[in-house]
Amino acid sequence: MSRHPRLAAVAIATAALAVLAAGPVSAGEPTVSDPRIVAHFDFDAGQTPENIALEPDGSADLTFAFAHQVARVTRAGATTVLATLPAVANPQTPNIGAAITTGIARAHDGTLYVGYATGTAENGIWRIAPDGGAPEQIAQLPADAFPNGLALDERCGTLYTADSARGVVWRVPLDGDAPAVWATGAALRPTAALPFGANGLKIHDGAVWVSNTARGTLLRVPFAEDRTAGPIETRATGLEGVDDFAFTGHGDTVLAALNTPNKLELVRHDGTHKTVLTAADGLDNPTSVAVRAKTVHVPSAAYFDTTAPDPNLLLARISRNKL
Structure with missing residues (x-):
């Protein structure tokens, strides 16, 4: 089977990004x-896990990018497909x-989004009901948008998604109102060398945090009092090939997936980081x-x-250093 075309330019272009701090x-x-x-x-079946959400029992809900599926993996490794998104006759994904x-x-x-x-x-954005059933589209984005990292502000009934092609963050209300661009700026955009900008996204401590693959950065966009986007802050640089990330539960400390370098990076609150x-x-x-517990x-x-593609799910232990 030929290589999947997703991020075909990444392997070449990310070599020019900054060296890891x-x-x-x-x-x-x-x-x-x-x-x-x-x-x-199964790589050949398109079971390439792109993103993850955790269930209360520690099971992982994964999106299988090229299989167009959502699957649940137990802590013991048993895998069940929960839903399959509808086939698209002539996709034109940026x-x-x-x-x-x-x-x-x-x-x-x-409910899964x-x-x-x-x-x-x-x-x-599509919704999968807790009891299963056919996925339902709840928000349509422009054809030239690339919805990527996704986070839910359940208290406000709003989803936020990073757009890797346009280099913006979208706000998607759950009440049926139309999606709207929430945050823009050069720090979110892709580059001429690498056409994937804003990628991973999390809501944490009064802000939306976003990774930018093209620029190798971790960004913080604070909420203003009216929930509009405040000024974009760059919190870390030199994160070559950064994809999505998660907070460890220790303040602003992050674990970031560096896709092409095959690394998991610990990013400290001051922006320094290590593999x-x-x-x-x-x-x-x-x-x-x-991260859970x-x-x-x-x-x-x-x-x-x-050579030997091995899409997989890895678990590891996280604990606080007692030095």
Whole structure:
């Protein structure tokens, strides 16, 4: 099977991004240990995990990008397909040309929200009910938009999604109102060398945080009092090939998936960072991260592995350094 076209330019262009920053181990900062792969997926069937949301029992809900599926993986590695997004006859997804499922967010009642990048009328955000059933499109985005990282502000009934092609953040109300661009700026945009800008997205401590793959940065966009976007702050640089990320629960400390370098990066509150997992631990183009209690979950999609692609889900232990 030929290589999937998603982010075909990344493998070349990211080599020009900045070198990873490094720093000494800080007292009390999280450490990551005991990595183990709990599930392997079928690359040729398109089971390339792109994003992750966690269930209360620790199971992981994954989007399989090129299979157009959402699957649930138990902590023991058993995998069940929950839903399949509708096939698109002639996808025109920006920079890729193939339809893919992208970000995922979970509501407290078990409803799942999923990004579907197609470049057609199906482009936008889809909902999967807690009891299953056919996925339903709840928001349509322009054909030239690329919905990627996704987060839910359940209190305000709003989803936020990073648009990797336009380099903006969209606000998607759950009440049926039309989506609107929430944040814009050069820091969110792609570059001429790499056409994937804003990528991962999380809501944390009064702000929307966004990674920019093209620029290798982690950004913070604070909420103003009226919930509009405040000035964009750059919180870390030198994150080559950064995809999605998660907060560790220790303030603003982040674990970021560096896709093409095959690394999981610990990003400290001051922007310095260090590598905590690599390909030697089982990473194969990691795409996203989730943290629950003492466990970190890292899906790998194997997008650029030309020898023995191994899309998988890796679990590891996260704990606080006692130095």
